[in-house]
Amino acid sequence: MLTQWLNSATRYLWRSVTEGARNVLTLRERRRAMMEARETRGITLLREWLSPMQRAQFDASKSFDVVGCDSEKRYRILYGKVTNVHEIDDDGQPVTGWCFVPSGYLVAGDVMLVQKIALETNERATLAVANPYKVLVPGRGPPAPQDARTSA
């Protein structure tokens, strides 16, 4: 009697666990699909607002260059949401990184579009809120430490 009851309880428990696991997997799949749809919307909007040259560059390398409206310096905006804006020199090599983002949660395409518009329309104010950071280029080694005697 007890063995029968135990068997039945185990079967019931096992069925519940497998059903629960299946539900979790379904929810995960659904969430992943939703996130992909959001990312795609962001990329679509970004591509709509890029100039033809920037769009071609983005399609080829997932990054594009913008020219600051005040200094006419060039910046490269890389695919991503943080630490993805590099000020670049004439050879296209990164000089300084600038970290600024729109507030709140936005997908990468939206963030990149905001960064582009900000630098192209209001560069000075944008850099005033941005945090600069050193960009490490592979093969170039870490940047030389600032020497007070040489910079004075």
Added chain:
Amino acid sequence: MAVQIVMDQTGDTRHWFNPDDTEARSKAGKRFKSLTTIGYTAAVRDAAGKATVTRAFDPTAEETLFFPRLVGG
């Protein structure tokens, strides 16, 4: 048809309106004001794709993009 695009967690939300419809235009104007009041920046772009930040509602703009304020990362 004109469109106001608001960046949000879903990617963006698009509000279409007929600029020739007085009521729709008024509603779009109110949306512009409420978004810019809470800190959104509005940008429009010309035919060549050049973006410009705008401070006033332009019912003739085919596409207006709203994005949240910038912060240092």
